Amino acid sequence: MKRPDATAVQKIWQAASPSVVPNLLRRMNERRLIEAVQAKGPLSRAALVRHTGISPPTVSKLVQSLIQARLLEEVEPQSGSAGRPAKLLRLAGKGVCIVAAVVDLKQCSLAAAGLDGTLREDRVVRFPTPDDYAQLLQTLVDHVRQLASAENAATLALGLCIPGLIDRRRQRVLLSANLHLLDGQRPAADLQRRLNIPVVLLHETDALCLGQRAFGPARGLDDLVLIDAAGGLGMAVMIGGQLLAGYRGLAGEIGHLTVEPHGRPCGCGNVGCLETVASDATLAERVSQRIGQTVNIDQVVEMVRRGTLQVDAELNQTLDYLAIGVAGAVNIFNPAAVLIHGRMFDLCDDAFDRLRASVARRALTPSLAECRILRASGGKLQSAVAATISHLTSVLGPKV
Ligand SMILES: [Zn+2]
Helix, strand or coil: CCCCCCCHHHHHHHHHCCCCCCCHHHHHHHHHHHHHHHHHCCECHHHHHHHHCCCHHHHHHHHHHHHHCCCEEEECCCCCCCCCCCCEEEECCCCEEEEEEEECCCEEEEEEECCCCCCCHHHEEEEECCCCHHHHHHHHHHHHHHHHHHCCCEEEEEEEEECCEEECCCCEEEECCCCHHHCCCCHHHHHHHHHCCCEEEEEHHHHHHHHHHHHCCCCCCCCEEEEECCCCCEEEEEECCEECCCCCCCCCCHHHCECCCCCCECCCCCECEHHHCCCHHHHHHHHHHHHCCCCCHHHHHHHHHHCCCCCHHHHHHHHHHHHHHHHHHHHHHCCCEEEEECCHHHCCCCHHHHHHHHHHHHCCHHHHHCCEEEECCCCHHHHHHHHHHHHHHHHHCCCC
């Protein structure tokens, strides 16, 4: 396993051009180029000039340096272009890799990927989430080492995606309402010490948001909201291309907004929080109570598809509450798109349309007029890969 240290990206640069220590302007411009390629897909040098406004000679010089640093790679354009088509640039798929890990309530999953973010099933491992923190760390370490040693590439970073409130500045888990073994822990620092590669702690909804922007329907958008209704109810907000963090990095906890003053207890200690009535998990709980058998959302979807279960009442109730959250996000943040992640939309063909109709009744008309309400695509692991790559690009230099 190759083990670059915490400044791996800069060291790779300096090895590529040892006489030149990148200055701030250069680093900011390199970040702009990387972000343009990330947002718009493979681009020619001329397209990079158009998208970034950086001069052609500077683009040419910086691209060469980024290719030498193995962060960008050249690909042949698709056939059919007139004349002599220019080569395209994309994020590197060879030579360097990242590892992304998703810690979920029941299952953990890890994948190695190039900077192009392509996820291959043969580079994915999954295991049941251990019951205690020490065992979780050890299992993650073992799997990261195995994945990294199978890659013929330098591992630049590990991104660790977890549910819960994260103090982004101190990289500490403050509260994981549904996975308490993480409470108060610093898993990124603990894993970095053992693995000797940079490890970044990712909030799962931030990761989903970055995933939608890099690979999903929000590609290229700078103002969007992601609502994850799968386990609890999380929200990530991106404004002007920057994720909203708040003073301690805790912004976006819409799931713990009280909507039922005397409602059911929530994992956070309050009662009647939105996530106790508006998520896949709560829909499955309601169904479980009615049928007298504990079922999760995947089982509910399966039974409905087989025609052995009807859940219209539970679905409509869940969608009504979820619409309150979505309409609130539209009214408060005025995004270009709200993306919603959840399995409840697999229960019937018009479930998402029902949500849209309910949001339209509750949101301010001018705010909703140019806001698209979309179903999120891709899974958490793909999103964790996108978020880890996004973290690397932010290491390159400050945003302009
Ligand atoms: Zn709560």
